[in-house]
Amino acid sequence: MLKILIAEDEEPIANLVKVNLTKAGYACVWAQNGMEAADYMMNESFDLVLLDIMLPGIDGYELLDYAKKLNFPVIFLTALGSTEHKVKGLRMGADDYLPKPFEIVELLARVEAVLRRYNKSQQVIEVHDIVINETSRSVRKGDEEIALTMKEFDLLLLFVRNRNIALYRDAIYESVWGGEYGEQSRTVDLHVQRLKKKLKWEDKIVAVYKVGYRLKV
Numbered sequence: 001m002l003k004i005l006i007a008e009d010e011e012p013i014a015n016l017v018k019v020n021l022t023k024a025g026y027a028c029v030w031a032q033n034g035m036e037a038a039d040y041m042m043n044e045s046f047d048l049v050l051l052d053i054m055l056p057g058i059d060g061y062e063l064l065d066y067a068k069k070l071n072f073p074v075i076f077l078t079a080l081g082s083t084e085h086k087v088k089g090l091r092m093g094a095d096d097y098l099p100k101p102f103e104i105v106e107l108l109a110r111v112e113a114v115l116r117r118y119n120k121s122q123q124v125i126e127v128h129d130i131v132i133n134e135t136s137r138s139v140r141k142g143d144e145e146i147a148l149t150m151k152e153f154d155l156l157l158l159f160v161r162n163r164n165i166a167l168y169r170d171a172i173y174e175s176v177w178g179g180e181y182g183e184q185s186r187t188v189d190l191h192v193q194r195l196k197k198k199l200k201w202e203d204k205i206v207a208v209y210k211v212g213y214r215l216k217v
Contacts, residue, residue, distance in 0.1 A: 002047040002120060003027045004111070007037035007063060008077065009055055013100070017050065017077070020104045021111070023164040023217070025125070034058025038066060046072050047120045048111060053078040053089070061092060068093045073114050077102070105171050108162055127160050127217060128204060141199065151176055152195050159205060159215035169212040188212070 004026050008014040011032075018028045029044070031037035034057035041049070041063075049072045053060035060076060067074050076089045081099030089097045095114045098107060125132040131140045137153050139146040148156065154176045158167070169188045170181035177187065192213055196205050208214050 001025065001027045002115065003029070003045070005029050005031060005037065005040055005044075005046045005049045005072075007031045007034070007050065007055060007060070008052045009033055010052075013077075016104070017107065020108065020165060024108055024161055025163070026111075034060075034063055037063055041067060041070055041072065047118075048072070048115060049074045050077050050111075051075070051094075053080050053085070061089075064089070064092055064094055073118050073120075075110060075114060077107070103171075104165060105162060105167065105175070109175070112161060125160055127163070127215075128201070130199060132156065132160065139199075146198055148195070148198065151191060152198070155191055155195055156199075159213070163215045163217040166208040166211045166214045172212055 004021055006014055006017055006028055008017065008030070009032055014030050014032070018030055021028050029040055029046075031040050034055040036057075037051075037055065038058055049067045051060040051063055051067070051074055053076060055063070060078065064074055064076075073095045074093070075096040075098060076094050077098050077100065078085070079100045086097045086099075095117065096110050098110055125134070129141055130146070134157070139148055139153070139156065155172070158172065158175050172188050173179075173181035173185065181188070192205060196202050205213055205215050
C-alpha cells in the first residue's frame with residue numbers, strides 16, 4: 001500500500017484529505033505542524049508528501065527542500081494561490097501545486113499523476129471480486145477475463161480510484177472523455193450501465209440522486 005504524509009495544520013482539511021485518500025486505498029499519516037512533518041520524514045519512508053506552505057514551526061518551503069533531499073515527491077496544498085506563489089513552489093522543486101479550496105476528485109487525480117511519474121502507481125488493484133492490471137489494461141473476475149472497451153476501462157479506474165466518493169456526471173465525463181459535459185448527454189449513463197452489467201456490479205456502482213454515481217467498497 002502506498003504511503004502519503006499529509007502536513008496540514010487545519011484539522012478539518014487534513015481529515016477531509018485523509019479520509020478520501022484512505023478510501024482510495026492509500027495509507028496516510030497526518031502531521032499537524034512543520035516540526036512533526038520533519039520528524040516523520042526523518043524516521044519513515046513516504047511515496048508522496050502533501051504540504052501546506054503556512055505551517056507552524058517549519059514552513060512548507062523549508063520542508064520541501066528536506067523532502068526533495070529524501071527523494072519524496074511533493075504536492076503543495078495551500079491557500080496561497082497566486083501565480084507568483086505557484087511559480088515559486090514549482091521552481092523550488094514541487095511536483096505539483098494545488099490551491100485551496102480544491103475538489104477531492106482533482107486532488108486524487110493529481111496524486112495519481114505524480115505517483116505515475118515516479119513509477120509508484122499501483123499497477124495491480126483488487127476491488128471486490130475483480131483484479132485490475134493497469135499495465136496490461138486487463139480485468140479479471142476469478143478465472144474469467146472481462147473484455148472492456150477503452151472507455152469502460154478508464155471509467156472503471158475512475159470509480160476504483162475514487163471509491164466511496166459520489167462522482168458528478170460532468171466530472172466523470174470530463175475525466176474519461178474530456179471536454180464539457182452536455183446536459184442532454186446519455187454517454188455517461190449508458191457506459192455505466194454497460195460496465196455494471198459486464199462486471200455484475202449492479203449493487204456496487206450505485207446511482208446518487210441528482211449527482212451521478214458512486215462505487216461502494
